[in-house]
Amino acid sequence: MRRHIQLMDKSLSRSNRKLLTTGKNLLRILNSTADGIMILDATGHVLFANKAANGLFCKKDEDLTGTMFGSPIADGHKTELQLLSENGVRTVEMHVSSLEYENAAAVVCLRDITNHVDMQESLKESNEALLKLNEELVKARDEALKQTKLKGQFVANISHEIRTPLTGIAGLADILLTDCQLDEEATENVRLILQSSNQLLLIVNDILDFSKLEAGHITLNEGEFRLDCLLDEVKDAVLPATYQKDVTVTTEVDGELPISVVGDCQKLRQSLLNLAHNAVKFTPNGFVKIAAEQLHAQDHTVGVKFSVEDSGIGISKSARDKIFEPFVQADGSTTRDYGGTGLGLSITKHFIEMMKGELRVDSEPGDGSTFWFEIDLKVPPHAA
Numbered sequence: 001m002r003r004h005i006q007l008m009d010k011s012l013s014r015s016n017r018k019l020l021t022t023g024k025n026l027l028r029i030l031n032s033t034a035d036g037i038m039i040l041d042a043t044g045h046v047l048f049a050n051k052a053a054n055g056l057f058c059k060k061d062e063d064l065t066g067t068m069f070g071s072p073i074a075d076g077h078k079t080e081l082q083l084l085s086e087n088g089v090r091t092v093e094m095h096v097s098s099l100e101y102e103n104a105a106a107v108v109c110l111r112d113i114t115n116h117v118d119m120q121e122s123l124k125e126s127n128e129a130l131l132k133l134n135e136e137l138v139k140a141r142d143e144a145l146k147q148t149k150l151k152g153q154f155v156a157n158i159s160h161e162i163r164t165p166l167t168g169i170a171g172l173a174d175i176l177l178t179d180c181q182l183d184e185e186a187t188e189n190v191r192l193i194l195q196s197s198n199q200l201l202l203i204v205n206d207i208l209d210f211s212k213l214e215a216g217h218i219t220l221n222e223g224e225f226r227l228d229c230l231l232d233e234v235k236d237a238v239l240p241a242t243y244q245k246d247v248t249v250t251t252e253v254d255g256e257l258p259i260s261v262v263g264d265c266q267k268l269r270q271s272l273l274n275l276a277h278n279a280v281k282f283t284p285n286g287f288v289k290i291a292a293e294q295l296h297a298q299d300h301t302v303g304v305k306f307s308v309e310d311s312g313i314g315i316s317k318s319a320r321d322k323i324f325e326p327f328v329q330a331d332g333s334t335t336r337d338y339g340g341t342g343l344g345l346s347i348t349k350h351f352i353e354m355m356k357g358e359l360r361v362d363s364e365p366g367d368g369s370t371f372w373f374e375i376d377l378k379v380p381p382h383a384a
Helices: 002-032 051-057 114-179 184-215 227-242 265-281 332-338 344-354
Strands: 036-041 046-049 078-085 088-101 104-112 223-226 246-253 260-263 285-298 301-310 360-363 369-378
Touching: 036 051, 046 051, 051 104, 088 114, 114 184, 184 227, 184 265, 184 344, 223 227, 227 246, 227 265, 227 285, 246 265, 260 369, 265 285, 265 301, 265 344, 265 369
Parallel strands: 246 285
Antiparallel strands: 036 046, 036 104, 078 088, 088 104, 223 260, 285 301, 301 369, 360 369
């Protein structure tokens, strides 16, 4: 019996030591967690509080144990507390769970969510600021669009007002040259009038076309036309600019091409005219050739390569990368020496892209330039 009692005492001692060790380990774990943990009795008094809980409610080295925390709280209760600490006001999330163990009634978990709340508040303020900024940007954009529209309307109206008398002046000058017997001096003066009128008319047309492109008011209008007549019209339009130069303008139409085709003749004419005008302008002496070459023909469609070649001053590689941008010329000296708005190539590029083509250039300084593009045109049944 005595030995049995001794064995039981030893077993009980081992169990107590193990229980004590377990309790210490549990206490160490509870005190190492960042969340506050408290155990309350049925009256709301604190039976246990870990270090994090003490740190939230007490000064350094004080203990909540034995203090009154509050009336018994329902199981599952969750709320936020505002606690005054040495570092200011802290926001703490509290969650209560029931506990049935000896005289314990509830366990309270406390989590400091101050940084999370501050972050949410900061995000809210940032979002409100972004919304306000977005509203201001929308207003600024709408105002800019309004001003751009008004500017475009003004430019279009002014361009129309200028173009009408210019067309009349150019027409009268052409009649004087072709139908009237003028002496040499008068002929030269009328030629200068015609040349200046055509140059100014080209600038006005560029401005008008660019304002329409900006406003999105330009669409394709297809119709039947003759390629040889089109190239001759372009040639005749740029001839006045060669009167004081030693420049020959020629056209060349591939004999394999059909007599007539269907496409937007007006935009094709304007594109070739812009290219031919530039070719004449930048060619002090030599030649300008406007050509149309057949690439392929199938299913009532013909692929045509249009090109404008000149023996002029040529273009450097650095300039070739930017000349298709609006208001841009090869360099500042180009504008001073040759004039122009820098819109012609940009407009031409847009027109050709509308016709599913791509404007390209082959050029070297001093070796002339060739601007070219390829587009598909329809072939009417009677011309196939």
